[in-house]
Amino acid sequence: MSSGKYAQSPEWADIDPIPLDDGNGDGIIPLATIAYPPSYTEATSYLRAVMAVNEMSDRALKLTEDIIRINPAHYTVWLYRAKIIKELDKKLTDEIDWLNRVSGENLKNYQIWHHRQIIVSRLRDSLTEESDFLTEERDFLMDIFARDSKNYHVWIYRHWLVRHFNLWEDERETLDVETLIDRDVHNNSAWNHRYVLRFSPRDGPEAGMPENSGPGLKRGQLAVVDEYIVDAELEYAEDKIRLAPENRSPWHYARGVLRAAKLPLSKWKRFASKFIIEEIDDADNIIKVHVKSSLALELLADVYAEEAQAKGAEAERDKTVNDDAEEAQAEGAEAGRDKTVNDNAEAQAGAEAERDKTVNDAVRMLTLLKEEYDPIRKNYWDYKMRLVTRLSSLSTAA
């Protein structure tokens, strides 16, 4: 150790390095040990020593850089570095410049993005109106996305940036998302960011899928939605689906939009139906089905299930009215009730017939998925089929 860079430096002469204890003692060989490069062994022994006394100094800052260069995944050294920068009140923009230089070499490292977040969060207070920081920051992120467009940690950082600097309505956000989606329409990370920009709750420290956004609302539903945005976003998704109908991202996106807006899936029935062409013979029998998107089948299966549920509820209501009327009749009420009973019986039968028809439609879609278009998920389609068929058997059995 004495021959190392630190041991020979007068600047470090006052420090007694703390040698590594990797468990090697008492004749027991520790597990998963590493033949560290001597420079790393030495640098980390000085790191332990300065950290032990919580030294906040320029030389310690340099030391952290040394260690990061050899092992950027050393999360402790990053946190220590952030602390030194804070204590010594270092110029934050210098740190960002340095990060910009080293980020490219460390695309898969995530400590670096968390560190950036710590630094940038402090930067906010010193930003002036005319600062270009947010523009430069997004230029930089676009460079990174150009090389690794789905990097989870970079997207976490981007999301944090939006929330921290209140960039919800910032045009640059939408612009970048669209650039990325235009470049790769399958980039689900970009689609997720778009959803967050449009539909994520903005108040509070954070948000995910909106919940408790109001009384009587289900998860993911917003209390207030801008109809213009909803229409525009559905149209955007439609356009992207036309380019690549088997791309799951815009289908998920559209479902999320409908959900946020409290709209039924059936709003997309017509659009989804365009991807399924049924050839019919003279007797109205389907002889052949051409499917251009398995995701359209999946959506239609859910649309029919939703409709069957609604029809089932209708039949159930008619049946209740009917039962009440019958009961009243049985109790010797006036003969005029007869008509009510008959009307309701008819309504009930009608709703039940429609319900059973939509159940059959759902089963037809699920069968296509199961047998031809997405058979790896056969067991899941079977499960969905059991759920939807239960809708038709329920009150029939009653």
Next chain:
Amino acid sequence: MSTGESREPKMFTGASRKCVKNPSLFTELPPISDPLSSETETSKIQRETANSCLPFLRGDDDGGPIGPLTSWGVPRLQKAQHLEYLYDSLEDYPTHFVGIDSSRPWMVYWALAGLSLLGEDITAYRQRVISTFAPMQNPTGGFGGGHGQFSHCASSFAATLCLAMVGGTDAFKLIDRKAMWRWLGDLKLSNGGFQVCTGGEGISGEEDVRGAYCAMTIISLLDLPIDLPPEAEARRHGLRMFSSGLPEYLSRCQTFEGGISGSPGTEAHGAYAFCALACLCILGRPEDTIKNYMDVPLLLSWLSARQYSPEGGLSGRTNKLVDGCYSHWVGGCWPLLQSALNGAQAASASVSPSVASLYSREGLARYILGCCQGPNGGLRDKPGKSPDSYHTCYTLCGLSVLQNYHYHTDSSPSLGGIFSSAFSWHYSPILTPSDFEPDENVFDEDDRVTAFHPVYTIPHRAAENMRAWCEHEKIAI
């Protein structure tokens, strides 16, 4: 194609090369593909990946199955080679591995868990495990990635699980549980979630669902008090317990796609989905916690869409590629969700859940055994990639998941206290043909691996023994 793959011709037997059953689902590209005019980087690598898996799935010469195939046309599990790989992974690493210096706790966990899955008795490693982790423990509580490193949720989680696996009083005693409890208190955040570590004095680590799962695993295995330490910052925001606001936090992590993200607002991801669901299964019975805090139909649809054909394997996110490690992260979500749908079962009842496996056990088995086994031992992400201990461990975990039916019970649990549901899990090997399981077992009976606890990802006994010892040795606060 992975031209670098070398086969093991010595293990070939002519007769067993004949594929009895490799259905077209696993040997042909999907029926619908988007027009080439709309091809993007994503669709291109997806097509390439599927194509590179096909020879392995067909059992063709050019893909190169390792050794004889089962009557279902699936390679055997190369246990001996994987054992050699894992034993070796516990020893010394050359210089260029300096980048894993902070991951040594993980390296030990992945190897020991892998060995345990392959049926090895790892108690012989007890002393070496203790010696390895002792210098990583900080007097202020918790374990760091190495000597002199800040305590971290992930290293503390790995250390705890390793000590549980080797078992024994000496191993359990190593953990300063009181200090661990105090340190974990510093990680609890006012929003109900956890940060993974702290640098002290306003320097915080990342906040994500991993932090929550690791913390609750440690708390429940070590029988730490559920109350936050008096000095915990979160108390100043009105939170009293480690579990305060936590299920609500996890709930906010479910995204519009149905999957679960690392923190509220980011993209749904398989690894975080497992962490969140397993965490909910620690906090209570899955039929309560998962059903109350997740939109289950939406979650099911996202989870189900993680499996692709022809590969048969699982992907971590929408429009991302299959990867062996998601056999655990995504595959491991299935028993938890299945249990949420089925509810608690009588411990003694004959096994016949109303909801059986909802994914393709066959597909996953074909991917793991056909595409993930490295030619020289160890398991990998996908053909063309090199094995590592992370993928070896989690791919084997996935194999274990698909071989067993996991359920939790309501039989009066004597273990676990408020976490009794987490300690009520049982399993039974899936035998086929079966009255309720739709898929056949396409693996060889001799290729079964150990059943792991679906929440703690260690053997059931290891989790139970550690908890029992800690319940007996109460810590005084």
